[in-house]
Amino acid sequence: MSQTFTITGRLASIHKKMDITDAxxxxxxxxxxxxxxxxHTTYVTNATTGQQIAxxxxxxxxxxxxxxxxxxxxxxFQLSTQLFHLKDIKDIPELDMQLHGNIMDFNFxxxxxxxxxxxxxxxxxxxxxxxxxxxxxxxxxxxxxxxxIFVVLKRMIDIRKGEELASTY
Numbered sequence: 001m002s003q004t005f006t007i008t009g010r011l012a013s014i015h016k017k018m019d020i021t022d023a024x025x026x027x028x029x030x031x032x033x034x035x036x037x038x039x040h041t042t043y044v045t046n047a048t049t050g051q052q053i054a055x056x057x058x059x060x061x062x063x064x065x066x067x068x069x070x071x072x073x074x075x076x077f078q079l080s081t082q083l084f085h086l087k088d089i090k091d092i093p094e095l096d097m098q099l100h101g102n103i104m105d106f107n108f109x110x111x112x113x114x115x116x117x118x119x120x121x122x123x124x125x126x127x128x129x130x131x132x133x134x135x136x137x138x139x140x141x142x143x144x145x146x147x148x149i150f151v152v153l154k155r156m157i158d159i160r161k162g163e164e165l166a167s168t169y
Contacts, residue, residue: 003137005029005147007154018154019047020147029053031151042155044148054148056155067152071144079152095145106133106157110146120146122153 004023020029027047034041040058045051052072059066066080077094090099097119101108106124111117119139125132135150137143 005135007133029147044151053144065156069148
């Protein structure tokens with residue numbers, strides 16, 4: 001059975017807080033960033049248990065926006081925008097996962113590289129006033145890792161959209 005999560009940003013939040021809700025509209029995860037942090041440190045917490053599941057840090061000096069994710073269970077992985085193009089295939093070797101699709105438009109599939117099975121599907125709702133993103137998790141045993149990938153991709157998209165806006169002026 002799959003789970004669907006939705007991510008939206010709180011518009012008036014100094015801490016760049018986001019709630020990730022489940023299909024019932026209940027907050028499943030909370031995401032908060034430090035106000036002043038050179039590494040743009042972000043924390044992902046399970047809203048039900050109150051346990052922090054991950055800390056995400058951006059590399060300070062990086063052309064490709066590299067993010068390091070440290071999971072509470074000791075798992076570490078990184079994501080970067082280095083290879084993002086219109087049709088992306090992005091490896092996450094530390095998790096035996098691969099992203100397929102148009103990542104910057106948030107239309108992608110996460111695949112298990114060992115089995116070839118789909119683990120999750122992400123997409124952006126087109127008919128919404130604010131940018132709203134959905135993640136359908138097909139493998140619930142890896143939900144925390146998939147949610148953290150979801151958070152990093154949302155951050156990357158926000159940064160890329162900001163850079164595009166800044167370059168038009």
